[in-house]
Amino acid sequence: MPDTTLNGTVEKIIKPSHPEEAEKAQITVEGADHLYRELRIENTLKDDQGNEVSLKPGAEVEVTVQADPDSTVPKS
Numbered sequence: 001m002p003d004t005t006l007n008g009t010v011e012k013i014i015k016p017s018h019p020e021e022a023e024k025a026q027i028t029v030e031g032a033d034h035l036y037r038e039l040r041i042e043n044t045l046k047d048d049q050g051n052e053v054s055l056k057p058g059a060e061v062e063v064t065v066q067a068d069p070d071s072t073v074p075k076s
Helices: none
Strands: 003-014 024-029 038-042 060-066
Touching (some): 024 060
Antiparallel strands (some): 003 024, 003 060, 024 038
16 A cells, blocks of 8 residues: 655643534644644554553654555556
């Protein structure tokens, strides 16, 4: 499956404004255009044992983008 991986850093953790909303992790992606470098994801991951864990500020992460082969074209 075609993919690319970029390095990123968790810049901050955003607490939910309502108890039923999820906490978010704001990640700055290295190599992305300046205006589009930040993305926010739900701050819930699973460790090797399947336990839920959260990212902390300053954590270094990898952001991977994968595409179905039918969704790509050869680059010219």
